[in-house]
Amino acid sequence: MSISDGANYAPSAAAEHVVAPGEFRFAAAFLDHGHINGQVNGLLDAGGELVAVYDTDPSRLKAFCERFPTARVVEHFADILADDSIQLVAAAAIPNQRADIGVQVLKAGKDYFTDKSPFTTLEQLETVRQTVERTNRRYFVYYAERLHNEAAWRAGEITQSGEIGDVIQVLNIAPHRLSAATRPHWFFDKPSYGGILTDIGSHQVEQFLTYAGCLEASLTMARVRKHPEYPGLEDFGEMAMVGDNGASFYSRVDWFTPDGMPVWGDGRTFILGTKGSIEVRKYVDLARKAPASVILLADQKGVYELDCAGTVGFPFFGQLILDSLHGTDTAMTQAHIFKAAELSMAAQKMADEQHG
Amino acid sequence: MSISDGANYAPSAAAEHVVAPGEFRFAAAFLDHGHINGQVNGLLDAGGELVAVYDTDPSRLKAFCERFPTARVVEHFADILADDSIQLVAAAAIPNQRADIGVQVLKAGKDYFTDKSPFTTLEQLETVRQTVERTNRRYFVYYAERLHNEAAWRAGEITQSGEIGDVIQVLNIAPHRLSAATRPHWFFDKPSYGGILTDIGSHQVEQFLTYAGCLEASLTMARVRKHPEYPGLEDFGEMAMVGDNGASFYSRVDWFTPDGMPVWGDGRTFILGTKGSIEVRKYVDLARKAPASVILLADQKGVYELDCAGTVGFPFFGQLILDSLHGTDTAMTQAHIFKAAELSMAAQKMADEQHG
Numbered sequence: 019m020s021i022s023d024g025a026n027y028a029p030s031a032a033a034e035h036v037v038a039p040g041e042f043r044f045a046a047a048f049l050d051h052g053h054i055n056g057q058v059n060g061l062l063d064a065g066g067e068l069v070a071v072y073d074t075d076p077s078r079l080k081a082f083c084e085r086f087p088t089a090r091v092v093e094h095f096a097d098i099l100a101d102d103s104i105q106l107v108a109a110a111a112i113p114n115q116r117a118d119i120g121v122q123v124l125k126a127g128k129d130y131f132t133d134k135s136p137f138t139t140l141e142q143l144e145t146v147r148q149t150v151e152r153t154n155r156r157y158f159v160y161y162a163e164r165l166h167n168e169a170a171w172r173a174g175e176i177t178q179s180g181e182i183g184d185v186i187q188v189l190n191i192a193p194h195r196l197s198a199a200t201r202p203h204w205f206f207d208k209p210s211y212g213g214i215l216t217d218i219g220s221h222q223v224e225q226f227l228t229y230a231g232c233l234e235a236s237l238t239m240a241r242v243r244k245h246p247e248y249p250g251l252e253d254f255g256e257m258a259m260v261g262d263n264g265a266s267f268y269s270r271v272d273w274f275t276p277d278g279m280p281v282w283g284d285g286r287t288f289i290l291g292t293k294g295s296i297e298v299r300k301y302v303d304l305a306r307k308a309p310a311s312v313i314l315l316a317d318q319k320g321v322y323e324l325d326c327a328g329t330v331g332f333p334f335f336g337q338l339i340l341d342s343l344h345g346t347d348t349a350m351t352q353a354h355i356f357k358a359a360e361l362s363m364a365a366q367k368m369a370d371e372q373h374g
Numbered sequence: 375m376s377i378s379d380g381a382n383y384a385p386s387a388a389a390e391h392v393v394a395p396g397e398f399r400f401a402a403a404f405l406d407h408g409h410i411n412g413q414v415n416g417l418l419d420a421g422g423e424l425v426a427v428y429d430t431d432p433s434r435l436k437a438f439c440e441r442f443p444t445a446r447v448v449e450h451f452a453d454i455l456a457d458d459s460i461q462l463v464a465a466a467a468i469p470n471q472r473a474d475i476g477v478q479v480l481k482a483g484k485d486y487f488t489d490k491s492p493f494t495t496l497e498q499l500e501t502v503r504q505t506v507e508r509t510n511r512r513y514f515v516y517y518a519e520r521l522h523n524e525a526a527w528r529a530g531e532i533t534q535s536g537e538i539g540d541v542i543q544v545l546n547i548a549p550h551r552l553s554a555a556t557r558p559h560w561f562f563d564k565p566s567y568g569g570i571l572t573d574i575g576s577h578q579v580e581q582f583l584t585y586a587g588c589l590e591a592s593l594t595m596a597r598v599r600k601h602p603e604y605p606g607l608e609d610f611g612e613m614a615m616v617g618d619n620g621a622s623f624y625s626r627v628d629w630f631t632p633d634g635m636p637v638w639g640d641g642r643t644f645i646l647g648t649k650g651s652i653e654v655r656k657y658v659d660l661a662r663k664a665p666a667s668v669i670l671l672a673d674q675k676g677v678y679e680l681d682c683a684g685t686v687g688f689p690f691f692g693q694l695i696l697d698s699l700h701g702t703d704t705a706m707t708q709a710h711i712f713k714a715a716e717l718s719m720a721a722q723k724m725a726d727e728q729h730g
Contacts, residue, residue, distance in 0.1 A: 186599070186610055187626060189547065191644060193651070239595035239614050241622065243542070254542055254646075256622060258595050258614060266597065266612060268624055270543060276650045278676040284651075288547060290610075294632045295549070295640075297660065304653065304670045305679040314660045320634040323661040 024194050024282035025201070028055035029166050029332065035065030036336035042343060044131075045070040045098045046089060048111035048119060049078045050202065053133040057108045057160050058086055060335035061131075066106075070098050095119075099126040106131055106342050110160075112204045113211045117142035120157050124149045129156040129342045135220040136359050138212030140367075143360055150352055154345075158338055159355050163192065163221035163285060164228065168330035169298045169311040173287060177229045182291030182317065185230040189288040190222040190269040195279070198248070206250045214242055214252035214271055215366040216359075222269035223259075223365075224358035228350075229289050232261030234357065240365035241372065245273070257365035280308035293318060380550050380638035381557070384411035385522050385688065391421030392692035398699060400487075401426040401454045402445060404467035404475060405434045406558065409489040413464045413516050414442055416691035417487075422462075426454050451475075455482035462487055462698055466516075468560045469567045473498035476513050480505045485512040485698045491576040492715050494568030496723075499716055506708055510701075514694055515711050519548065519577035519641060520584060524686035525654045525667040529643060533585045538647030538673065541586040545644040546578040546625040551635070554604070562606045570598055570608035570627055571722040572715075578625035579615075579721075580714035584706075585645050588617030590713065596721035597728065601629070613721040636664035649674060 044066050046058055058068055071089035073079045083089055092098055098107060099122060107123045109116065110133035117137050123130040124146075136159045137143045150157055164170040177185055204210035211217050226232065236259060243254035253274065259267040275283045280302060287298040294317035303310040313324040337349035400422050402414055414424055427445035429435045439445055448454055454463060455478060463479045465472065466489035473493050479486040480502075492515045493499045502513055520526040533541055560566035567573050582588065592615060599610035609630065615623040631639045636658060643654040650673035659666040669680040693705035 186628070186630060187612075189626060191545065193646070238597065241594065241616070243620070243622075254622070256543075256614070256624065258612070258624075260597070264599070266599075266610070266626075268612065268614075268626070270545060270622075270624070270646075272542070272646060274542060274646055274648065274651065276672045277674040278650075279672045280677065284672070290549070290626075290628060290630055292630065294634075295630065304672070305677050316632045316635045316640070316660070318633040321636065321661050 023197060025052040025197070026055070027162065027282065028052065028059050030059040030063055031331045033063040033331050033336060036339050037065045037343070040067060042066045042105055042339045043069045043103050044106040044108060045072070045104050046082070046108045047072040047095055047098060048109040049073045049075070049082055050112050051110035051133050053160060053162060054108065054110035055085065056162055056166055057110065057131060057133065060166060060332055061108065061339065063332065064336035064339050066339055069104065070101065072098055099123065104128060109133070113217065114138040114209060117146050120146055121149050124153045124155040124157065127153070127155065129158060131158040131160065131338065133160045134162070135212055135217045135362065136355065137363065138209070138216055140360065140363050143356060143363070147356055156342060157352065157355065161221050161224040161358065163300065164225050165334040166332055167300050167311060168326040169313050170225065170287065170300055171333065172313055172324065172326045172330045173289060173296055173298045174228050176296060176315065177289060177291070178231070181294060182289065182296060183293030185265050185289060185291050187266040187290040188226045188229045190225060191286045192218060192222055192269060192271045193275045193283040193285065194218060194273050195275040195282040196273040206248045208250050208252070212363070213366040213370065214255035215240060215257055215369060216363050218271045219255060219257060219269065219365060220359050220362040222271060223362045225287060226259065226261070226267040227354055227358055230261050230263065230265035230267065232263055232265060233353070234262040235259040235267065235361055237361070237365055237368055240368040242369040255369065259361065379553060379556070381408040381553070382411070383518065383638065384408065384415050386415040386419055387687045389419040389687050389692060392695050393421040393699070396423060398422045398461055398695045399425045399459050400462040400464060401428070401460050402438070402464045403428040403451055403454060404465040405429045405431070405438055406468050407466035407489050409516060409518060410464065410466035411441065412518055412522055413466065413487060413489065416522060416688055417464065417695065419688065420692035420695055422695055425460060426457065428454055455479065460484060465489070469573065470494040470565060473502050476502055477505050480509045480511040480513065483509070483511065485514060487514040487516060487694065489516045490518070491568055491573050491718065492711065493719065494565070494572055496716065496719050499712060499719070503712055512698060512708065513711065514705070515715070517577050517580040517714065519656065520581050521690040522688055523656050523667060524682040525669050526581065526643065526656055527689065528669060528680065528682045528686045529645060529652055529654045530584050532652060532671065533645060533647070534587070537650065538645065538652060539649030541621050541645060541647050543622040543646040544582045544585045546581060547642045548574060548578055548625060548627045549631045549639045549641070550574060550629050551631040551638040552629040562604045564606050564608070568719070569722040569726065570611035571596060571613055571725060572719050574627045575611060575613060575625065575721060576715050576718040578627060579718045581643060582615065582617070582623040583710060583714055586617050586619065586621035586623065588619055588621060589709070590618040591615040591623065591717055593717070593721055593724055596724040598725040611725065615717065
């Protein structure tokens with residue numbers, strides 16, 4: 019996996035196949051963001067079968083097919099929608115187009131698995147929410163910073179076990195490498211990506227809701243900063259919330275990873291509990307190991323280092339496949355997915371209004 | 375030094391004496407908080423001479439004199455105030471009494487060196503500010519989490535050098551061990567200590583102003599949580615600000631250090647700059663080394679681990695002595711000291727008003 023460039027972060031790990039060959043056929047479409055590779059890896063690792071791909075850009079299609087040779091290129095997106103053998107469509111479109119595409123997929127009777135952020139406006143969310151209800155299909159989201167990170171996933175298992183008591187706070191620091199020269203035009207256009215809190219903020223809110231076990235939260239603060247050279251790009255954002263169970267959440271997101279950092283971002287999560295505390299070093303153990311995926315856990319008895327790289331895997335993808343096939347909610351509920359996006363967009367709105 | 379109990383944190387390090395013997399005579403008084411030992415250590419290490427001590431508690435006095443045998447016990451605090459050979463009085467009284475005592479010291483023509491927090495109300499600050507102006511004496515504060523920590527001090531030198539560019543954000547995580555059984559009554563009485571943001575929050579604001587180079591800041595959020603068993607004790611607090619230069623500040627303070635943590639708190643500072651980033655692990659390098667005082671610096675070329683323990687020392691105390699003798703502002707200005715306290719009390723007030 020590429021460790022120096024977040025846009026191409028696409029982990030893969032050997033995993034138990036949750037389905038027999040042919041049981042879960044899926045397609046990929048709209049390859050605008052490199053995250054599509056991680057989405058496809060995850061589904062393939064869990065036993066999914068990639069049967070078709072659609073995109074408007076021939077060079078992206080070519081690279082994708084070299085990487086995933088089982089995918090048959092289709093000429094029109096409608097070809098995928100019309101194929102009854104396809105259970106799910108994975109996509110990483112330009113963010114403000116994700117909801118529209120998703121609605122088409124759901125209406126075609128398939129599940130959708132989009133890169134985050136799943137929406138750029140609260141209106142898109144509302145439309146999708148209604149479509150999910152009407153179609154009874156699923157709108158899954160690739161919140162990769164937890165779902166495709168072994169230490170981050172393990173941290174959720176630990177907090178849910180009650181090992182560190184009640185969660186008092188979740189604090190996320192999420193720096194990302196800018197790599198401006200490699201970014202597409204829409205990366206610098208705020209209406210396209212929705213703002214930094216809507217975009218990379220959505221990961222962080224999703225982690226808060228998971229680790230703290232919250233269904234709802236209230237915003238207490240939100241701010242963004244504009245990049246001095248690219249006014250359409252927000253290069254720093256922060257937000258704070260209080261969950262319905264009293265847990266606090268703070269997160270900083272930014273595009274300031276220094277060039278000398280061996281990974282695209284030194285992402286951290288600090289979880290403070292009444293009986294213990296957790297630090298997640300998601301991608302690097304600074305000055306020690308890169309890449310890395312490590313938990314440092316302190317409880318009433320001692321301090322423990324849990325090296326999660328290669329030991330936890332990515333159970334999300336198998337769960338998603340089974341949820342899609344059986345209508346269960348093991349991977350995550352639609353309510354959780356939508357709440358993470360709703361709160362991050364509400365934070366963005368709060369920050370935008372202060373600017374204006 | 376005691377590493378498991380914050381109340382007895384009292385570092386000491388061999389240092390160059392900035393004065394000749396007898397040139398800087400000081401007294402200690404009001405030994406309510408164990409920080410007095412750290413304050414005295416710092417001044418002695420830099421060449422100060424401890425000549426007198428006053429306290430109301432015989433057992434504390436006895437322990438103090440065993441530790442610092444040059445101190446002559448005086449019967450009345452007025453004896454210290456009347457001694458013209460004494461340049462400065464170091465004190466760690468119950469927080470809501472610190473300002474009153476300081477005013478007496480300043481009016482007696484001496485400088486004052488109090489443990490933080492220096493005040494518990496904005497009114498006390500205003501009285502002291504006026505007294506400083508009138509007397510032209512100094513009201514110094516022992517913001518130990520930077521001044522008596524080698525990595526935290528070094529971080530200030532690095533940010534001031536411009537090595538990481540402009541500071542975008544300072545983020546402080548400041549857990550502390552509760553050790554409820556060892557705490558005095560006033561620790562559980564909010565009017566006495568002023569609230570968690572006023573108290574241990576003041577350290578954090580002082581660091582923000584220093585690292586980000588701010589003279590002023592605006593509050594964006596403040597919250598506190600009451601301990602369920604001790605309603606007078608706030609066990610969690612958080613606050614956010616924006617500095618006059620646009621730098622962001624967030625800090626969490628709490629009393630949730632788990633028993634298994636080998637030090638009293640895994641205090642961290644993250645400083646995000648436009649050209650690099652710094653992490654300060656102030657007291658422990660989790661699962662690696664305890665105690666520890668380490669900086670992890672990432673810049674445009676690489677990542678560096680700077681082991682600061684035993685290599686930086688505590689230059690603050692020598693600077694304070696020379697500032698006291700010569701009327702200079704090398705250690706820190708009165709404006710900086712007061713602003714850190716003012717902002718932490720303003721945050722406390724904001725949090726209190728939301729509760730009420």
